[in-house]
Structures are given as C-alpha cells and as structure tokens.
Amino acid sequence: MTRVGIPHGLFYYYYYPWWKTFFNYLGAEVVCSNPTTRLTVDQGIGAAVDEICFPLKVYFGHVLELKRYELDWIFIPRMVSVEHRSYICPKFMGLPDMIRASIPDLPPIIDITVDVSQSNRILKRDLLQLGKLFTSRESRIREAIKRAREEQNFCDTLASQGYTREEAIQLWEGKATHSFQAPILNLGVLGHGYSLYDAVINMNLINHLRNMGCRLWFPESLDADDVETSAATIPKRVFWTLGRKMVGSAIHLSQQPEIDGIIYLACFGCGPDSLIGEIIERQINDKPYMLLTVDEHSGETGMITRLEAFCDMLLRRKNTGNEDNISAHGQYAYCRQSTI
C-alpha cells in the first residue's frame, strides 16, 4: 500500500481530516507524525533556517520524524490562500522549498499549491492531477474530494463545541474525549491554531487554564458569520485569513458579557501577529486582555505567573460587589476592607 506522511503541525490542525480522508479514499495509508515533543522541537530548531517563526521550526522536526518511517510520499502543501481575497503568511508559500533545501534524502514531496484567492478552478485541476498518483479513475478522485469535504465539515462541527482543534481531530478519529467542568471564568483564547493547539508550542496554556477552572472559547467555538461581521467593523480589512478570524473573534467576544477576559497567544517571530495583537488590543476597549508571546522557552514559570495573575485579577473583579469575597476556586479573594 502506498504510504503518505503528513507532518503533525501547521495546517494539520485546520485540514487534517480533509487530507486524511482524501488519501485514504484513494487507497493510500496516511502516516501522521506524533504530537510535538521536546525532541521534535530540538530537532526542528537544528534543521530549520533561523529566520522563520517557531511553529515552522517545529514543523521541520515533524518532517524529520517522518523521514525515519518508510514512506512513498510526504505531503507538504504550499498554502497560499484558503479563501477569496485572503492570504496565509508568505512563509508558508516557501515551506516545501525550505524543507527540500534543509532536509536531504526525503521521499518525494507532494507540494500541491493551495491558492483560491481568485478562484478554486486551478486547485480543482491540481487535485485531479494529484489523485492520478493513486488511481486512474477520475470519478473516484472526485468522490474522494467530496468525502474529504464532508469529513472536514464534521470535524469542524466537533471543534465548534469548545474543543481545541487537536481535540476535535482526536474525537474525529474516535479517540479520547475531554469533559468540561463547571467554569469559574469564561475566557476567550485566541492565536494561530498551529501555535494555540500544540501543547508544546503553547507551553501547556490550554491545560493550565482549564486546571485553573476556566472555560475556554476559541475562534472555532464561535459562529463563523458573527466572526466575519465583527471583523468587518474595523476600517481596513485584514487580508490574512487567520489574522482576520482572530480580530473578528476578539471583537465578538469582547461584546459578550459572559466572557471575563481574552488571552492572545502570539509567536515572537510572527509578522502578522505583531500587528494583529496590537489591533485587537485597540479594538476591544474594556475587556481585560493579555497578549502572551512565546518562542523557544521551555520554562513554564513565566507563563504560569501571568496566567495566575490574569485569573486572579478577573476573579477579584468578579467578586467585588458580591456579599462575600469567596471565589468558587476555593481561594479567598482579597478585599481591601478586610482587616488582618
């Protein structure tokens, strides 16, 4: 059986169900690298050019892991645009070339260009072309595309129920689930999916917040139309697909009274984030907001301090005005009037 490797990074988080279904239906076996570990990170940093952002470096680590398996193909799509008049960061455009130049002796790379900024005609043509690597029957390829889209939609629906995209993919594959407890805080948590849903890149952000009793709202948890409507309220349209979703999500969340605060996770080396993080801060007015910047650090202390302080602040704000200052968290919320 033909084996296609898919690195567990970047747009894996957004399109893995599509890709896997497509290749499986055409009779190929899909081999995905394991979730990011410290080893993936170390190897990725060692292999990657030093100017790119952290998630891209980690992706190199995933490719290196796949290199150890016996594969016929490695799937590294050239992501240019996934919707009309919007773009993905230009570094993604060069990704297959960067990989080829930095990592020798890889199996052949499938680097289909995904660019639907003008129309999806060329992508359709290229997909049919790609399918011919696996089957000569065009009808089968068309069916594979149809099924891939259906599975993707199903997984997106799962992701809309408060799961991270990584959890949604696990659920879609029939694996573990996560049960939510009654929250003491509702937080919007935003960031590029490939940073936000990778437990190593995000320095365990999601788990820390959930352990502190927070219910998290991701861009995927929101109605896509609400996000777009909110994103359209700023003077200039953001032409980065992910950036626009973040701005729209942030503005929408900032208008929901039940949301206590918003956290934005940015990568230090990310060009779009350096603007998007600022735009959000200016657009959301009164909602408490915290921008966290991550890079190759591995000490979580700084992250935990900020998260604790943010949650403490929100709890204390919430509890002032109440008769007692006892938070549901079990900790005594400080109040100035109390005498010691």
Next chain:
Amino acid sequence: MDFYLGVDIGSVSSNFVLMDSQGKIHEKVYLRTEGNPVRAISTGYSILKKDMTQNQQIKGVGTTGSGRLLAAVMLGADVVKNEITAHAVAASNLYPEVRTIIEIGGQDSKMILLKHGIVNDFAMNTVCAAGTGSFLDQQAARLGVPIEQFGDRALDSSGPVRIAGRCGVFAESDMIHKQQMGYPLEDIIMGLCEALARNYLNNVGKGKKIEEPLVFQGGVAANLGIKKAFEKILGMQVMVPEHYDVMGAIGAAYLAGETIEHNRQATSFRGDDFVLQGKFSSISRECSGCANMCEVVCIRRDGEALAYWGDRCKKWENSLQPSSKKAAGDTMAI
C-alpha cells in the same frame, strides 16, 4: 506574639518579612539569591529566626516570586501566590487609594493598575529585560560605580545625555560611544535612567492610562535617578514606600494572614527544626520516560524527596502521594 512570614524568592533577590497581625513589619531581610534559592531560603530564615524570642511564633506563611513553589515546599506555605497579586495587595494596604504601581525587579518589570483597591489591569515585560535590575547591575559594574550609589550619581547630573533605551544591547553601545566622546559619567548615568524609564513606559506601560497616586516599588526603586526620570516624563509625583524592596514579601505576608484568618486553620509551617536542621538540595534531571524530555526538578531534604516539578505527565509529582509511591518508585537515580 504571633507573626506572619512573607517570602518573595526572585531571580536576583530573596526577601523575607515578619509582619504582625496589625500589618506592622517587625523584621525584614533582603538577600541576593545568587542563583541558589535553596541556600537563600535557609539563610534568610535563619537570619529572621535569630531575632525572634521564645514566645514569638509564626502563625502563617505566604510565598511569592518565581521561586515561590520552592519556598513553599521548604517552609510549608499556607498560600502561594504570583508576584502581581502580592505586589498589588502590599501596595493597596499601604496606600488604599493607589491607582498605578510600577514594579521593577531583577528580571521582570510590571505595571499594575488598580481600581477601588483591586487589580484592574496589568502588564509585564515580554521577551525583553532591558531596564530591569540585572541590566542596571551589569552597567554599574561596567562603569565601576557601586549599584547603591548609581542613583545618587545620576542626581548630580546637570544635563542628561540621550541614550537609546529600546534594547539593552543598544543602550550599552550607545553609552560606550557617549563615554568615549567625553561626556561626564553623571550625565550618562542619568541619561540611562531616563532611557530605561522611557523604555518601560513604552513597552510595559504601552497604551495604559497611568493615574495618580502612583507607587514605585521593587529593587530598582532604590535608584533615585529612575524615580526622578519617571517624575520628569510623567509629570506626576512618584511615591516610593519605606519597604519598597520587600513589597512582594509583604504582600505574601498579608495574603497568608487572610488565608489563616479566613479559614481559621493552623498553619502548614513546617517549624524551625525542619527548615534549619535538614540539609536541602535540589537536583534536576532530564526524564527519559518519553520524547518530551521534561527537565524534572527534585527537592530533597536529607536525601528524602519532598517535591518534584517540571514533569508534564505528573509521573514524578504524583509519585510522592503515599498510594503511588511504589508505582513510580524513586528510581530517578539522582
């Protein structure tokens, strides 16, 4: 008499205060951590202990700072809190009306905005530590001026020179250039103070509404040059509390008091013998259990493991619970 012990273990300094139930500070100890928080904690405690009499007792312990977990394990803490909350609590007890806190420590700088005595917003430096205590320390050493006199020298300046404060590396090269051109040292030092105050306000205070009363605390508040620079740039009065250097520890002591009084519980403080008699050591080792290669830290007292942290899967952390002690075993041969 009963005291609350507040401990703030920072990257550069380790601070200890003994506070009575009226909020009066009876004793404070300011030590350099010198990269060895374990030693700093036992030294700090033994110094405090020396001045305590038989009938004086510790009724509660609070820890904060980046070494708060370590201190909590070694002393037995009733409350373990992040630095931001601790600093805010300390300042708002001293100045109930305070609206803005500028806190600059060894590695971190923070701005905390309060409304009605509770934290309303805060910011912390991100990846850049320019302008924090360790950078000032380093510059003072380079210029051969003891750090304690650094601020006073700045005040002697008649016309500060302009130094690039955007980045520690730029600031240093700019200072060297100005120095080589013959500008007096005082003017360069004051220029640096202004550059760092500007950098702080641009990076940490970015876009925040700074309102009076304003309190400046943390180790760097000892530097009168920086205080003056803030006053000049903001056009506001900057208050520096008497115990500006141990405010985190004071906050931790207040929080300990609250916890104890509210829960009406006995303290988890481990007692003198535990802290002073045992030999504490910390060992770290890369766990080889999986590809995550977590750097696991083990805190030991006389060879017995007290705590583990740093492991993602919590295998080591949970191994200390009596039921599972055998399961993981103390096989981490460290």
